[in-house]
Amino acid sequence: MRKRLVWTASGVALAGSAVARASGWNMPVGVTDLSQDIYGLHMTIFWICVVIGIVVFGAFFFSLFRYRRSRGAKPSRFHEHTTTEVLWTLVPLLILVVMAVPATATLKAMYDTSEADMEVMITGQQWRWRYEYRGEDVSFTSNLATPREQIDGQSAKGEHYLREVDEPLVLPVDRKVRLLMTSDDVIHSWWVPELGVKQDTMPGFVNENWVRINEPGTYRGQCAELCGRDHAFMPIVVEAVTPERFASWLDERRSAAAEAAMGLDREWGMDELMERGQEVYATSCASCHQPDGSGSPPAFPALAGNQALMDDRERHVETVVNGVAGSSMAAFRNILNPVDIAAVITYERNAWGSETGERVQPSAIAERLAD
Numbered sequence: 001m002r003k004r005l006v007w008t009a010s011g012v013a014l015a016g017s018a019v020a021r022a023s024g025w026n027m028p029v030g031v032t033d034l035s036q037d038i039y040g041l042h043m044t045i046f047w048i049c050v051v052i053g054i055v056v057f058g059a060f061f062f063s064l065f066r067y068r069r070s071r072g073a074k075p076s077r078f079h080e081h082t083t084t085e086v087l088w089t090l091v092p093l094l095i096l097v098v099m100a101v102p103a104t105a106t107l108k109a110m111y112d113t114s115e116a117d118m119e120v121m122i123t124g125q126q127w128r129w130r131y132e133y134r135g136e137d138v139s140f141t142s143n144l145a146t147p148r149e150q151i152d153g154q155s156a157k158g159e160h161y162l163r164e165v166d167e168p169l170v171l172p173v174d175r176k177v178r179l180l181m182t183s184d185d186v187i188h189s190w191w192v193p194e195l196g197v198k199q200d201t202m203p204g205f206v207n208e209n210w211v212r213i214n215e216p217g218t219y220r221g222q223c224a225e226l227c228g229r230d231h232a233f234m235p236i237v238v239e240a241v242t243p244e245r246f247a248s249w250l251d252e253r254r255s256a257a258a259e260a261a262m263g264l265d266r267e268w269g270m271d272e273l274m275e276r277g278q279e280v281y282a283t284s285c286a287s288c289h290q291p292d293g294s295g296s297p298p299a300f301p302a303l304a305g306n307q308a309l310m311d312d313r314e315r316h317v318e319t320v321v322n323g324v325a326g327s328s329m330a331a332f333r334n335i336l337n338p339v340d341i342a343a344v345i346t347y348e349r350n351a352w353g354s355e356t357g358e359r360v361q362p363s364a365i366a367e368r369l370a371d
Helices: 005-009 011-016 018-023 033-066 082-110 243-265 270-284 313-322 338-348 362-370
Strands: 118-125 128-133 138-142 169-172 177-183 188-192 197-201 207-211 217-223 235-241
Touching (some): 033 082, 118 169, 118 188, 118 197, 138 243, 169 243, 177 188, 188 235, 197 207, 235 243, 243 338, 243 362, 270 338, 313 338, 313 362, 338 362
Parallel strands (some): 118 177
Antiparallel strands (some): 118 128, 128 138, 177 207, 217 235
């Protein structure tokens, strides 16, 4: 078992920081061994700095008052005092060694992703997260779930304002989970303080981290990188459950995926496409194009009253499926399934007074994605 060097060095520090934790002034202890090691390291170095500050400033102010000119003190003059020079070299060196030993142990643990029980691929996308459980045939996109009325100030802010999602990342407790992280567009940063994980996701690179959660619960974080105008709307929610509950959840997700795949083989009616499309639009599109389709020009053009778009169905489908190069319009082929893509396009073409009467079928989207 890995030696808990940090906790040994900081036992007194942990006890002395209880008030700060309770008042919210300090970083969280967390619910993983690694987050607790990071906290212990943080408190150890904090109290070392406190002691150094007291000693240095204590000597400074004592000298100012005890040997001031008004009391007749005269400055001493000396040069090349060997003992003093040895002391002010050795003491800082010893302090650095005391800090370096637990810091090195913690860093080694942070980079050790070996012997993981499972792997999750995390992909940052403006402005959402995509999670793929490798080897389990389960993947989904996690979007901000805070109602637009709260963001626009039309209703009171909820308890988890801007920190709630429609699909949390579900992980089992007492299992080592390797996290593979990348990005489809710009640099993001996946940060959940209580798990002790903060990792950049970069386009073209795959970084890795890991987590082993000790306690079931819901843990919240957010993107910690300035990734664009809606950076504040990219929260992270991790739901830690028992291994038994996690296995049941995986089965439920596989069943839902199979049901969605079956929907590709049938003809969808206008009403059900519109109902589903409205839900998808509110989750994935409204933050940029606004709930009423008015958009935020010039970055996000209006969809309501956009006759040029309504007259060119092929362009509309192409834009949603493959995005627009050089713009903030993402390619939803990697975000939504064919049913949701067909539904949201149908909704956009028949909402806000457009009423083209056109339906886009999931089977047609599936064929396009297969090309």
